[in-house]
Amino acid sequence: MIKQTIKQSLFLLLPLLAFSACKEETKKDTQETTETVQTENILLQEWTGDYGGVPAFDKIKLEDVKTAMIKGMELNLADIEKIANNAESATFENTIEEMERAGKELDRAFKYYRILSSNMSSPEFRAIDEELSPLFSDFRSKITQNEKLFQRVKTVYDNSQTTPLEKEQQRVVDLVYKRFEMNGAELSPEKKERYAAINKELSTLYTNFSNNVLHDEEGYITYLDSTQLGGLAEGFVKSAAKIATDNGQEGKYAITNTRSSMDVFLTYSTERELREKVWKNYYSRGDNADEFDNNKIVADILKLRRERVELLGYKNFAEWRLQDRMAKTPENAMNLMETVWKASISRVDEEVKDMQAVADKNGDKITIEPWDYRFYAEKVRKEKYDLDSDEVKQYLQLDKLTEAMHYVAGRLFNYKFTPVPEGSVPVFHEDVKVWEVTDKDTGKNIGLWYLDPYARQGKRSGAWATTYRSHTTFDGKKNVLASNNSNFVKPAPNQPLLVSWDDANTFFHEFGHALHFFSSNVKYPTLNGGVRDYTEFQSQLLERWLSTDDVINNYLVHNKTGEPMSKELVAKIKKAATFNQGFATTEYLASAIMDMKFHLADPATIDVDEFESQTLTELGMPKQLVMRHRTPHFGHVFSGEGYATAYYGYMWADVLTADAAEAFAEAPNGFYDKEMADKLVKYLFAPRNAIDPAEAYKLFRGREANMEALMRDRGFPVPKK
Structure with a gap:
């Protein structure tokens, strides 16, 4: 993001x-x-x-x-x-x-x-x-x-x-x-006045929405005692203890109401009742029927957005918003999502059957519920692929992953990352580290890269990239100041930060945005912007380098022994590459489809909770999982307008990603092929928004992207033509 x-x-x-x-x-x-x-x-x-x-x-x-x-x-x-x-x-x-x-x-x-x-x-x-x-x-x-x-x-x-x-x-x-x-x-003067008034109302609603979510993230911490730590890794337990102590709960263990903490707990904790509590805390953010409840705010936002675009002559917000995106129309976006949706919920059905079989085999006497999905999926992963996520985490140290990203940037973009002396560049928190980015051959300064990796009080959840200064040659050449921001649970002193494979992918993803900033060669500031369903493509593509042999063999080393990941474990990871794609795709698509459905519906008398529930039922949403972002805390869409009717863009971009990844896989030297890397930078990264995205992709690939690549990539059946 x-x-x-x-x-x-x-x-x-x-x-x-x-x-x-x-x-x-x-x-x-x-x-x-x-x-x-x-x-x-x-x-x-x-x-x-x-x-x-x-x-x-x-x-x-x-x-x-x-x-x-x-x-x-x-x-x-x-x-x-x-x-x-x-x-x-x-x-x-x-x-x-x-x-x-x-x-x-x-x-x-x-x-x-x-x-x-x-x-x-x-x-x-x-x-x-x-x-x-x-x-x-x-x-x-x-x-x-x-x-x-x-x-x-x-x-x-x-x-x-x-x-x-x-x-x-x-x-x-x-x-x-x-x-x-x-x-x-x-617009006429009268309509302009109303248009401005609507924007003013919306700006306040967006802020209130964000603040309500942040309140619930800070206010619903689950504290454990020493008898409730079953299944949790030592490093996670130490971090939880420190967070509890920092919050005045000495001797206890804190599970914060953020994705990075929730996800780990639901995957490994053997305490089913606590898993349910943590799950409900997280997915009810902004939906607790109190003064911080966001349902009315969402309803008001939808009504005002519809009224505003009707002033311009559009039927709905989605029609207005998508006219300058790659998808162009809501129908095109929905067609893509609905095609993938059918395959994804079918895969969920298979995954749930596998999980229920494991639960029955263990004599657990339960029916799989949403707070069980991650826990039993992990057991299926071990049984089907002999792959233990916690074992994989031992090789995913944040410091080494950072080095790996810098290595990839060096190979593809010819960049060198050098830590700046501590104190030489001002930072807003002691956790922030800074690197100088230079051209490997000439030593020319490209800019600075700031990294703010840890969760803390007052920091919004998720991961994102941003710029403090963008490249332009307008009024003199400007270098780039870019940052990556994450919410990893800070490790206890002198302990390595170990992350999941999914979190490592996200880390690479956000670094892809930073490389997009650094590689810009545009003249005018406006051209550093982007088309939302295209700008996620570059960052999604960079995720693919995490699983390349160069990264695995040189940077994924065991945190205690220093030994590189074995060929056997690598083979298991690659074999399981499409494992749990039903869950990952369905939870994302549910949010993306819901975003579009909300903005296509008549908002006049909308009941947000009821609409969400009814729409998911009509879609055939599996009851064993939930939307990645439930509506009352869907900040992408309701804390502003950047992703409103545009959350589908991750899927649109993933079509490009899968197709481009196949181009690299087929190249003579694979993902580090020099000719392909040069085309990547020249056509997909450096132009930013100076070239129409569809034209830029065709210059890179020689044709339009092929949706079949996405289906192959996720292990879904390829639709027959």
């Missing part, structure tokens, strides 16, 4: 985080914000130091946030007004290029703001977040609904239709014009 910069997300109406102040307070705050704020507030200042300047993360002060964001918006709007009121005829240079360079102060401030929101949130910050959210919405509306500005953009666009610009310039103009058009620039 990726996050975008303010310039990239400005016209996409992403939540950009949130707050709730009345107009009188806003006016007063703005008046009191003087030029002194600009010069003294660290959030607005230009970055200094080595590596092209870096964020002063070590100097962030909460009291600086509100004034910085208000002043940043004020300065950005001043830039926009200057462009809009230029007396000269509109040209690419005096309109589009000036828009590309507008708002630098706000752009810098948002980098700090996002860190506070995602990595270091606190009750105090959340209060500020709630207060500022409607102000951000007003700010965006003042740009997207600036009639003079849009007319200048339209003039440049119309002129380019008769006299095309050079390719990158034309792509920027097309993207900017389309985003204005999609966000109401041509």
Whole structure:
């Protein structure tokens, strides 16, 4: 999962985080914000130091946030007004290029703001977040609904239709014009007013949704005593003990309400009642019928999204959203998902039968329930493939996996990663480590890579990548500052962090996003954005290098003996590559289909819980598992708009991934084939959004992607033509 910069997300109406102040307070705050704020507030200042300047993360002060964001918006709007009121005829240079360079102060401030929101949130910050959210919405509306500005953009666009610009310039103009058009620039004044009001309401709802989920993640910790640790590995137990101690529960063991903790516990714990409790805590986030319940918020979001796109003349949110995605229409996205769905639930039926047989054989006298799936799947894995996930984990040390990723980046992208001296680059938490990225041959600086691997209080769940500065050659060449963020349970002191094979895949996945940032060769900031059902492709593809021989033989070594993984264990892993694909595919697809169904349905009288339940029943959702993201905590879709009706994009991207992986597998030197690697960088990574994604993929593969590759990859039957 990726996050975008303010310039990239400005016209996409992403939540950009949130707050709730009345107009009188806003006016007063703005008046009191003087030029002194600009010069003294660290959030607005230009970055200094080595590596092209870096964020002063070590100097962030909460009291600086509100004034910085208000002043940043004020300065950005001043830039926009200057462009809009230029007396000269509109040209690419005096309109589009000036828009590309507008708002630098706000752009810098948002980098700090996002860190506070995602990595270091606190009750105090959340209060500020709630207060500022409607102000951000007003700010965006003042740009997207600036009639003079849009007319200048339209003039440049119309002129380019008769006299095309050079390719990158034309792509920027097309993207900017389309985003204005999609966000109401041509509406009547009355409709524009309502459009802006809807966005303002939504911005607050998105923030409240996120904060409610974070509350439930922090508030539902399960504490164990020493008699309830059956099946849990020593390293996990030590980590759980430390977390409990840190929370004032000395002598107990904490299972936090995050995926990384929940997943391990459900896979290995022999305490079935506790598995049920942990499962229910996790999957009921935002759905506890209390003040932090998100069901009404979801219903309100759906109604407002529908009303907003109806102002633009669209039937539903999905139709509006997908017009500039690879899928183009909701029907195309649904056709893909429904084709795979049939195969995936059929595979779940097989998996459940295998698990029930193991339970019966053991005399467990149970019927497989959702909190049993991971536990008994692990037993089936051992029985069918003689493969023990805990044994595999002994070879998956986070430090060695980090080295492996750097090795892959060196082979494919010619990058070298060198740790920077401790203290030489400011970080926002002591757990964050930083590497310099250089070209292996020339030593030229590409940028810096920040890694924030551990879960902690105030950090949102999941894994993601983001940029603090993107590559451009516009107004001088800029290097890249990129980060990867995970939520691994921090090991006890002097203990290695061992992760599951799935978590290792996710680690590689997010690093793929970082490499996508580092490899950019675009000129204009706008082109560092992306098409949602395409930008997950590059990162999904990078996951494939985890299982290459070079990585396995050199970096997957036993945490105690240092011995490389045996050929026998490697063979078992590869043989079991499609194991449990029914579970993995179905839990994902259920969320993706639900996302689309919610936005196609009439939201007027929708009951969120009932709609979720009814839709899953109609789909034939197996009762032994649940959606990966249940609706009341589906942050991808309801804490903002980046993935709304676009969660299917992971599957769309996986079609490309499976097809591209086959191209590498068939190459003379496999996944490290030089010719294929060069094409990978040239066509799939470096252009970012400077080339239409479908065209870029055809340049790489010589044809469109083949869906049959996806079915083969997951071990599903290939549909007959």
